[in-house]
Amino acid sequence: MSEANLSVGVIAKRAGVNISTLHYYEEKGLIRSWRNAGNQRRYKADVLRRIALIKAGQKIGVSLGETKAILAQLPNERTPTTKDWENIATAWRDRLTQQINYIEKLKCSLSACIGCGCLSLERCHLYNQDDCLNQEGAGAVILERSDV
Template sequence: MGKVNPEDVGKPLSVGEVARRSGVAVSALHFYESRGLIRSVRSAGGQRRYGRDVLRRVAVIKAAQRIGISLTTISAALAELPEGHAPTVADWTRLSTAWRADLDERIAQLTKLRDQLDDCIGCGCLSIEACRLRNPLDELSEQGSGAQLL
């Protein structure tokens, strides 16, 4: 990386500059903007310009997506942050703490699914009547095989 030009500090970034610096495709940035995750203003020539805070917002979005947080949840969380300011360490701590319970729940579900998969490997049936993996929560199977609601 080169030296920072003092004249560039505070200067809005083009979509190409944000893409290059964040490692996110221009199309993804446009998508994030359409979903309200990031914001831009238009230059006199109609081009998108982003505040430098968008780089930290994009980093938060990518980190949250990597752990499986939905864009809807990310959007709601970012909407609580002050507009035009980069998320701080305290902001990230608050967001990640809130997402931790969801992540722990998904880990527990995946662990249970993995353990049930071992049963299927043992029996090999994948029976629609009895398989907890293929047909979870099938309460009607207790009444016998075949259609029960006809």
């Protein structure tokens, strides 16, 4: 199982990604392959765990650069172990909590003012009368508040 004997097509199918995605991940240094005697790419089975980590990160907004930095911390480019995953998950859990809080605020504000400063909604004057939120900064400042 530790041999690099899985073709790019097999890995793509099992990981649920396009072959071009695997080539891109490899170009970015997120995964690696070896070449067989016929100069065809071959992968070890544990690359599937790396791809799963990449895809999980992407779903929560972790950039490929951030994922590469996480994977670069592992010795000898090895695949994350259970302990490694626990450490990664802890960091991602905090990020997810922040995202969930922001999404909840956005969900509650979708039909009302989000404090963007545009003053175009009829209800904005209730939340941003005389554009007082301008004093707090640019953008959707109500959504950025930690006290709301």
